[in-house]
Amino acid sequence: MLKLKRIGLDTHRQNVAFIARTCRPYRPEDFQALKKIEIHHTGDSMLATLIISDDGSIVADDELGLSGPAFDRLGAGEGTSVTIAPAAPPKSMEAVRAKMRGHTLSDGEIDVVIRDISGLRYSEMEIAAFLIASASYTTSREMLALTQSMARVGNRLDWSSDVIVDKHCIGGIPGNRTSMVVVPIVAAHGLMIPKTSSRAITSPAGTADTMEVLARVDLSIAEMTEVVRTHKGCLVWGGHVNLSPADDILISVERPLRIDTREQMVASILSKKLAAGSTHLLIDIPVGPTAKVRDAGEAMRVRKLFEYVGDRIGIDLRIVVTDAREPVGRGIGPVLEARDVMAVLNGHEDAPTDLREKSLQLAGRLLDFDPALRGGTGYDRARDLLDSGRALATMEAIIDAQGRRTPPPLGTLTRDILAPVSGTISGIDCYRLGRIARLAGAPMDKGAGIDLLRKNGDRVEKGEPLYRIHACVKSDFSFAHGLADEDNGYRLDVGAGAPPC
Template identity: 65%
Template sequence: MLRLRRIAIDTYPENIALLSRRCTTYRAEEFQALKKIEVVGDGRTLLATLMIADAEAIVGPDELGLGEQAFRRLGLPEGSGVEISQATPPASLEAIRAKITGQTLSGDEIEAVITDIASHRYSPIEITAFLISCASFMTTAEMLSLTEAMAKIGNRLKWDAPIVVDKHCIGGIPGNRTSMIVVPIVAAHGLPIPKTSSRAITSPAGTADTMEVLAKVDLSTREMQALVEREKGCLIWGGHVNLSPADDILISVERPLRIDTPEQMVASILSKKLAAGSTHLVIDIPVGPTAKVRSRTSATRLRKMFEYVGDKIGLTLDVVLTDGSQPIGTGVGPVLEARDVMAVLRNEPDAPADLRERALLLAGRMLDYDPALRGGSGHERARELLNSGQALAAMERIIDAQGRNETSYPLGSLVEEIPAPDAGTVAAIDCHRIARIARLAGAPLDKGAGIELLKKVGDPVRGGEALYRIYACVQADFRFATDLAAEGSGYALDRSGTTAAT
């Protein structure tokens, strides 16, 4: 047997195993690099992609090294004895081959594929083949089967409450951090809202990245359940509670390839909410020229898809189409977004009004699910909870219960203002470009990096006046961000009836 060794490398989401070329137990030549192997020890089994190592400093002749992800998933202590063998290709690959040729898959075939993906039996290339074949054509029945299969694998949370609410925005709008306002409003009212969120993959910040400025977000399932029972709400990273784990793997391949079809989006979102035990859900679909959804026609089609799957899996849905024409709030990046959120909750006079009103709209729609409230009074109740300070008090309790972050994250010390070339009125802001610039500046890896928006659509601007301010912590990031902003700021100005990009 080989002795297990933990290798301090991050290979997310893949399981990676390392075998010495001078292995004394197995002939390394019999195991081709980058092929799948099966690791077995103490009744546990793990599938991993094999790499051959030549340096004994990495892995010894009598050892099998596992990267951080693989080591954690196998769950054995370092030094344990393990055996390896060539892994048999998953039988569900035949279903993917059928899908590539244009065939429709049955529910059982889709479940087999998702089960094998969640078990890390697929390579990224095989996952890509599945995603692209589904992106080419997917029926509503396949979309429903994909949702059910992803929700079935992993943890399924149950709550002792007849109504468990949640919200989800499909994304694409910088600064749209409404969840961190909605959750304390709804929790203050008394409806349970177990909000799990993702970290950013290609955006400047996810809700988890921003909440982490204020509190711990990597809670366990047990900690999350206790927190929601006590405080009625939470704002945590979904990666620790293992809800729809196959979806996390699919997303890690989708995002770099920019595969984001409506069918896969619906399955991804609703599988997570179903696994989280939600019964009532508000979906926010921002619509705008640089948003994910760019026309009312596309938004209506997406809304109907959400409603179809929601009805079939027993989720009560309210799909809201909102304005996605520009970023929300004034901050893009974790610290700046957290500042906006707390300004709204504290009812500060200069708090961003658009973020406040968007959060109240969504919170009101969620409170309308409460049968104890008179129909249509949810928005009024949400405003009352925010104005009275009850929402802020609920947020402070949630922060303390999750574990208040005592670390102070300063804004990046490298600062540059991007000026307007001429006088005019801001006619449009490119959400995608603003997000790219903020990301290049270092967000979300550097909490204090990002963009502070000084002008929004409709604001007058003088020639040379700052449109926004870039913050960065690292010189290289600062240069990348400012160079991209110099190529094009993402702002379009109306100069006396003529609109031009800057």
């Protein structure tokens, strides 16, 4: 037996265990070649990655150390006696190897893989193997099975209502924080909209990252339920309420690998919505030359993937294709995007008109799901709720209910990126601006990002600022403005007979 000890290390979702090289009950050399062990405690067991320590201050020779998250998951107190044993590789790895060889997996094989991933039985390398193999080729049937399996693992919400609405944007366009305007509009109308959002994968901010500037987003299921039942809506991080937890694990590996296939995206989004209890869903597909979806043909293919799965899991799903030729709003990064959202809700004269109008269009489409509302009047109703201040009041109530926060300051390291020539802005590269904002530190540094000073159609003179970079760390600041110096992401039409810049 070994005595349990908590080690003050945050290993996130990974369970990490420590034993001393001089361990008395076990011979560490017997485990040295292993990647994982199985920890047993009063009938419960947990898998963990094993690290052998030569430092007696970390673990004594009769102790088993567990990193903070692993210790909490095991649920035993310090000093509790536990045993360890070699961990057998997950049997579902055979399915992953088959997928790597190009085989199509059955529903049952996918279900076992997802259960093992959510049970933390896979290493990050094994998860990456599954993701890369799936990225090479995934059938529609596999995509449906992946969606259903991810939704089955974890919590499932039931709101006991015939109409639970939600919306989701597939991403690829910076500053597109329409959810934070749409949710309070729809909730103020009286429809229930329990909005769970992911953190950014490859973008400078996700809805959860931006909402976190204003309020807590790491609510428990009980807290989320109370907020929604009281105020009809919420804006929370889906990862904390354990909805489709396998998806959160997959995303944590997808992020550094920059994997974002259409099939995995559809399964990720719809598994979360199914688990959250949504009955009616609006999907926003932004289309533009530098967005995630580049043209109408690709948008049609993505739409059909969503419709295929949506029809089979019982969600009333509608698709809207929106313009993504430039970022939405003026801010790129959590603090700047939160500023734009609150400007729209407060009705400020300088609020971004594109963010306001797109939010009204999406909110109107969601309100049209209400059987009590006359068809086609959703937009007018949404505009009235926004202009009257009722949406703002609902947002303030949601912020207070989730736990209001004081927004952090903008990054104090700034640089204006100037127009190299005089001309009219004829194009903005959404992808490049997103990369620059991420290099500046967004979303990890909430105050980092880009403040857009000019948009498409604006006339600028040589030397006038196009946008301002904000960063909090010198190295991030240097990387960001270095990339902007190579190519600032703006296309300028300098006049008849002259090539664009």
